[in-house]
Amino acid sequence: MFSEAFPDAALVMFTAAGIGFLFDHGVSIDRVPGTAAAWTRARSAPASRDRSRQAGFPLSPTLAEGGYERGHLIAHASGGGLDANVFAQARHVNQGWSPDGRRYRQLERLAAANPGCLVFHRLIYGDDTDVPDLNELTVIVDGQSHSGVFDNRPGVWTSPTRLLRRGRRFHQQVQIAFLLGLAGASAYPEHHVRLTRVSRGRVDLHVVPDLGERYAVVIEIKSTDWDALREDRVRPNVQAHIRQLLGYLDRYIEDMDAAPGDDRNLADGSGGVWDSVSGVLLYPRRPAKTARLQLIDDLISR
Incomplete structure (x- = not known):
């Protein structure tokens, strides 16, 4: 689906810290490189978050003021780290403030409570930036799939x-x-x-x-x-x-x-x-x- 939406995508797969990633190098001069998806088997979280390193993720002041913050494709509680695992996520989803956010946090807690379960998270882009319009999180526990699609645009929540x-x-x-x-x-x-x-x-x-x-x-x-x-x-x-x-x-x-x-x-x-x-x-x-x-x-x- 990603390559159909962006025919000139330069997709590569790699593994880092036990997490598989699909990454677009963005050979087009008009598109910013970014992570397309991540997957792993949930496991215990690292001892502590490297907050100083996470703070180095390039989230622009414009995005921060617009309602975005640093989100994780694979949550820290399921063994997720930084770098390619971090993306600009709508604050109301990441913090669990909205109905979408509460559902998103439920899926994250489900993964963390079931070590070994399969977690797949993909980002869906509507333009050439590295900020996705949607994100889809899927957690498979004992053969049963639990998933949700979440609108990653901060402005959609206030009504x-x-x-x-x-x-x-x-x-x-x-x-x-x-x-x-x-x-x-x-x-x-x-x-x-x-x-x-x-x-x-x-x-x-x-x-x-x-x-x-x-x-x-x-x-x-x-x-x-x-x-x-x-x-x-x-x-x-x-x-x-x-x-x-x-x-x-x-x-x-x-x-x-x-x-x-x-x-x-x-x-x-x-x-x-x-x-x-x-x-x-x-x-x-x-x-x-x-x-x-x-x-x-x-x-x-x-």
């Missing part, structure tokens, strides 16, 4: 109201589905786009299929429950969503027309960032009322 929680959950489900199951393409959640010289936008999901041409798909994820809206709010909501998507597409179309030598070009300076671009509005379900569905289809088709 103060039920409506926002529902919307955030739908966003998260869609983005995770793309990141886990997408082959033959690269997916970039929360992709930043410069709209003007002074303002920036953030596309919910930017997908680049591996089609032999520079083709981009811009996906805006909306959690709108059309059946719950008042009749007079349907049209304004659809129109607002269309305006937002068109604003992003206009930016991409400008990039298609970039002249040779423009700073928006590809590295070869050949002109044009994209050959073509498509836009998608994605909702959790279709409205049950036929007239309402027809109105939405008519507005989007214009």
Whole structure:
């Protein structure tokens, strides 16, 4: 799956302190080298943590301020060490503060309580940085598999109201589905786009299929429950969503027309960032009322 998402990956396997690692050397000048996965048989923890050495892990101030900290692919309590075993992990997961975090800590405790059990931890990247968007931890005890996929983006945890929680959950489900199951393409959640010289936008999901041409798909994820809206709010909501998507597409179309030598070009300076671009509005379900569905289809088709 990693090599399908990143065809130019330079993957190597090695063992350090009893832990197997899959590491990408990142031969592409655009991608940062990083660990893709780690596996081991759980064993007793070392006598003590080397905290001074762990502090040397290069976690930038920007990541720390953004809610990341030094996490372990194989937990210290299961015999995990440092170096390739350390990655930038969302604090709310690593500390067990969120529902995702509590489940993650349960799996870590399960591994620590069962020496000899198999532990497998993989990191799932949505871009070319060394900060994963998701991490999947699996613990196999007596032939039974226990696993979980955890969103490694700090911003997904804070949702103060039920409506926002529902919307955030739908966003998260869609983005995770793309990141886990997408082959033959690269997916970039929360992709930043410069709209003007002074303002920036953030596309919910930017997908680049591996089609032999520079083709981009811009996906805006909306959690709108059309059946719950008042009749007079349907049209304004659809129109607002269309305006937002068109604003992003206009930016991409400008990039298609970039002249040779423009700073928006590809590295070869050949002109044009994209050959073509498509836009998608994605909702959790279709409205049950036929007239309402027809109105939405008519507005989007214009």
